[in-house]
Amino acid sequence: MKTVLVIEDSAIVVKVLRHILARSTMIQPVYAASLAEAQKLVGSGDYQFFAALVDLSLPDAPGGEVVDYTLSQKLPTVVFTGSLDERTRETLLAKGIVDYVTKEGRFSYEYALAVLHRLIKNQKVKVLVVEDSSTQRKFISGLLRLQLYQVVEAENGVDAIKVLLANPDTKILITDYHMPRMDGFELIKTIRGKYEKSNLIIIGLSSEGEGSLSAKFIKIGANDFLRKPFNHEEFVCRLSHHVEFIELIEQVRDAACRDELTGCYNRKYFFEQGAILRDKAVQSGAPISVAVIDLDNFKSINERYGHDFGNLVMQRVAGNLNQSFERFLLARAGGQEFFALLPGLGNERAMAFVDRVRELVEEQPECFGDESVSITFSAGVTSELAEDIDEMLSQASVCLHRAKDAGGDIVMGDD
Structure with a gap:
């Protein structure tokens, strides 16, 4: 189980969180009611924290200073907040938080738990980013690493095939359209000769203005398409959706290989x-x-x-x-x-x-x-x-x- 630092001063919210997080077999929450208490827990060395779930406004950190602290400790951070304007949202995402959750009902807390579970599972998911622009490649890889994905990179389609062969456990491939030596279309056509859609998720990217480009990507074998520049949260949500699809397929396949009574292989x-x-x-x-x-x-x-x-x-x-x-x-x-x-x-x-x-x-x-x-x-x-x-x-x-x-x-x- 992974130990998660939960920083929240509201007794009601903590009660709800305790109830929901207690159901998880993947995380062990440790609670703090203030920034000072959280600092004491981290400084004690008694815990090896995996991530942090923090309230944006605390009595001793009303301006979101708790986020800066958890990020400074290299803890993937999920932010809880009662409300969030566009400026604050952009500021938090720019700082490098994993996600934010508004306290709007039970689903919000369930969603926070799902994000933490996703972070744990993402550590075993390898993603190949194929992009000839070093700036774009670095940006996309950075978003993926914030979500704790394993990331490998390639500059064009030819290099991507070599990297894919060297990393057969790759689950997702994200590719740009225009690239030297081999573009995104040719790469997908080549890959789909070996990998089914349920074995390797392919997401196409392009800044081209042609409206039918997304359909062309899908028709040649991509699972999804995003137009650049894309929304940070849409990118993460779509990626999570596809990873969960692959995991579901793997669970079905695994169940077919298992003995019903014992769970051993058959x-x-x-x-x-x-x-x-x-x-x-x-x-x-x-x-x-x-x-x-x-x-x-x-x-x-x-x-x-x-x-x-x-x-x-x-x-x-x-x-x-x-x-x-x-x-x-x-x-x-x-x-x-x-x-x-x-x-x-x-x-x-x-x-x-x-x-x-x-x-x-x-x-x-x-x-x-x-x-x-x-x-x-x-x-x-x-x-x-x-x-x-x-x-x-x-x-x-x-x-x-x-x-x-x-x-x-x-x-x-x-x-």
Whole structure:
């Protein structure tokens, strides 16, 4: 969770904020009622603040001095205010605040929370800015960095393709129209041959006066278009809208790859990604291991305590396995069985790792009333590459059967 400094002197507003912010699993608010109190909190060193949500007018800072202070502390700042004239708005945006929110009802507070959430998520979103004017490129990149986006830059379409290939995790591309070597139209046409609209958002920019230019951008594959000079807030809002669209698509795709009960990846995803990881290991000559994990006596747990308890046990064990195999690939194969792929580990190291996970799972028994139910698993591990991922799983299953024949609660590997 990220710690956010909330500076607000109104008891009523603080009450509303506490109620709304308490619902967030992403932020931990720390409250101050004045600039002096905020300075004391920051100066104490007890908190590593991520951002600030501040009231524009405080008893000891009636002229908005609190904004200057939080910005001087390099804190992305969201401003709360009862009213805002155009001059004050322009002044605040020029200073470099993230956003401002007028206290006009519950939605305003919900919006403030959404802005803070967006800032946290933006840190993982990479944006490529393609603009031949260094001044414009710097301006656009500056707006993006205020919102905590990762920013990469290119001076023209040809360079943009090189940068995009070097940064395959780019989610958004913002491109000007007129550029040397390759203009915005040609760039979009080239890119759309590889990237779908749901994989890479493209926003076109131009200062051209032609009214149909926006339609032309959209028709060749852009998701959106803005005419320069554009409104600061419109730019940020449209960008947020598109990022949220991509995140929604990713959530849907991810859900299709997950086991419904446990949240682990499913068999289909394991075979797809496992084949890719295995092929990379073959090409690079790096070690890779496959493990088949089977919960011991899980059928008897269902029969004795019921399927509801069995499902609870499965979910908790899966959660422990997911956490332990976080840097590897884990999937629920079905029933009480899990598959794991461990790139970079040979048989001996993979066996030792899986055995340590086995010990951790066994150290966390489940309780049914006053009764403690110990959970154990057996596992088979192979590092023989074989013909494909399916054959590797078959070899790991042979090792698993040896472990079961030995009484279970043990990890066995290649002979």
